Amino acid sequence: MSQSEVDILGMKAIFSNKLPEFVGQEVGLKGWVANIRSSGKIYFIELRDGAGFTQVVVSEKEVDAASWQAAQSLTLESTVIIQGTVSKHPQKEEFELQAKKIELVQKAEEYPIGKKEHGPDFLLDNRHLWLRSSKQWAIQRVRNTIINSTFWYLNNEGFIKIDSPILTPTSCEGTTTLFEIDYFGEPAYLTQSGQLYLEAAIAAHGRVFDFGPVFRAEKSKTRRHLTEFWMMDAEMAFIEHEGNLKIQEELISFIVEKVLQQNKKELEILERDIKPLQNVKAPFYRITHTEAIAKLRKEGSDIGDMDDLGADDETLLTKMYDKPIFVEKYPSKVKAFYMKRDPKDQTHVLNADLLAPEGYGEIIGGSQREDDHDELLMRMKEHKLPVKDFQWYLDLRKYGSVPHSGFGYGLERIVAWVCGLQHVRETIPFPRLLNRLRP
Numbered sequence: 001m002s003q004s005e006v007d008i009l010g011m012k013a014i015f016s017n018k019l020p021e022f023v024g025q026e027v028g029l030k031g032w033v034a035n036i037r038s039s040g041k042i043y044f045i046e047l048r049d050g051a052g053f054t055q056v057v058v059s060e061k062e063v064d065a066a067s068w069q070a071a072q073s074l075t076l077e078s079t080v081i082i083q084g085t086v087s088k089h090p091q092k093e094e095f096e097l098q099a100k101k102i103e104l105v106q107k108a109e110e111y112p113i114g115k116k117e118h119g120p121d122f123l124l125d126n127r128h129l130w131l132r133s134s135k136q137w138a139i140q141r142v143r144n145t146i147i148n149s150t151f152w153y154l155n156n157e158g159f160i161k162i163d164s165p166i167l168t169p170t171s172c173e174g175t176t177t178l179f180e181i182d183y184f185g186e187p188a189y190l191t192q193s194g195q196l197y198l199e200a201a202i203a204a205h206g207r208v209f210d211f212g213p214v215f216r217a218e219k220s221k222t223r224r225h226l227t228e229f230w231m232m233d234a235e236m237a238f239i240e241h242e243g244n245l246k247i248q249e250e251l252i253s254f255i256v257e258k259v260l261q262q263n264k265k266e267l268e269i270l271e272r273d274i275k276p277l278q279n280v281k282a283p284f285y286r287i288t289h290t291e292a293i294a295k296l297r298k299e300g301s302d303i304g305d306m307d308d309l310g311a312d313d314e315t316l317l318t319k320m321y322d323k324p325i326f327v328e329k330y331p332s333k334v335k336a337f338y339m340k341r342d343p344k345d346q347t348h349v350l351n352a353d354l355l356a357p358e359g360y361g362e363i364i365g366g367s368q369r370e371d372d373h374d375e376l377l378m379r380m381k382e383h384k385l386p387v388k389d390f391q392w393y394l395d396l397r398k399y400g401s402v403p404h405s406g407f408g409y410g411l412e413r414i415v416a417w418v419c420g421l422q423h424v425r426e427t428i429p430f431p432r433l434l435n436r437l438r439p
């Protein structure tokens with residue numbers, strides 16, 4: 001059966017994105033009443049059918065008595081099947097349905113999310129319903145485009161998807177943000193990133209990526225932190241620091257281009273200013289950590305030479321540029337054990353964080369990896385990691401070690417930036433935050 005034409009209750013129903021193909025014809029739409037207003041003998045229904053929002057005009061003289069009665073009884077979020085004739089707005093690319101027949105599927109009880117302003121806690125408590133609001137609808141569609149274009153780009157560049165485990169015996173990104181669970185009597189952890197496992201897979205496949213939920217027991221209550229979020233890790237054999245940045249800027253440019261092409265309507269609903277997005281074209285800016293510190297000090301910050309950048313520092317920096325910037329070569333002491341030291345300066349590493357413009361900050365963390373067995377072992381001892389549990393990871397440096405690099409993006413950070421949102425909590429269907437596990 002075609003997805004666009006289904007018979008339901010004796011009516012041929014389509015999805016609203018197909019309306020342009022049916023101008024002047026009679027079709028059915030099935031969905032939910034997102035809004036309804038009346039002016040005497042006419043009802044205007046805003047129908048949400050999954051694919052979009054359509055105005056349906058119901059006039060008493062055009063419908064049968066049962067349909068008119070159904071229209072009069074409609075409440076917000078009632079489910080309906082409506083048959084009618086498709087017409088096009090004379091100027092705009094908008095399509096409407098002149099109703100002939102209305103079938104009420106379920107009359108909704110009084111809907112808790114109304115027209116009035118609600119606070120974030122109320123909306124998050126009602127996330128199972130809030131997901132239907134037009135803005136939330138738009139965000140999930142943009143998220144979907146970002147996911148699909150990521151897969152598309154990476155497959156096209158010769159990456160294959162390798163699924164890394166979620167239950168792990170060790171940490172990847174430091175021990176302070178690990179969620180510990182009891183694994184039949186021994187401690188295990190929810191993964192923070194699949195990177196280490198991808199490093200194993202490159203010896204089989206060359207270029208690999210994963211995409212899945214990762215977990216950080218972040219005690220931070222910021223607009224950028226979730227405790228469960230979706231990460232895409234990519235890993236490449238025979239790619240060094242420079243090549244790593246190139247792939248990242250091309251991937252991000254590609255994603256933004258696809259959203260601009262495929263989500264015009266959604267960006268409009270979100271009232272997203274698309275000018276800054278149109279600027280997102282490779283190559284991006286590159287500055288070193290040392291240069292970043294100098295710039296921040298000039299702006300009055302008292303940040304030290306060897307300090308990590310905080311969220312505020314990132315915000316300040318990104319406001320100085322009109323497209324994403326790589327901040328590269330951080331001091332080794334603020335970064336993970338696996339990052340390769342810069343051969344020109346052993347106190348810094350061959351890494352980069354990619355900062356999104358307009359104040360958004362870090363969306364990608366990546367680096368060239370230490371590929372020398374003895375160097376890596378030394379770093380692990382410095383970081384007081386349990387060497388025994390990482391033996392398999394050290395093995396990779398014994399059997400066909402190779403210069404290699406990779407990176408991980410935070411999907412929700414990218415969605416928040418592309419959609420122009422204040423907080424990552426709206427970017428994921430059911431957010432998990434320091435103070436929120438429900439619904």
Ligand code: 4AD
Nearest residue numbers: 193195225226229233363364365407408409410413
């Ligand atoms: O910078 P991070 O910690 O890097 C890694 O985990 C590497 N192992 C990735 C790799 O090289 N394969 O995390 C990567 C990205 C960050 O840049 C950020 O976008 C996102 O994940 N992120 C978070 N997003 C939402 N909530 C959090 N608590 C996040 N922590 C990191």
Ligand code: MG
Nearest residue numbers: 353362364365
């Ligand atoms: Mg990071």
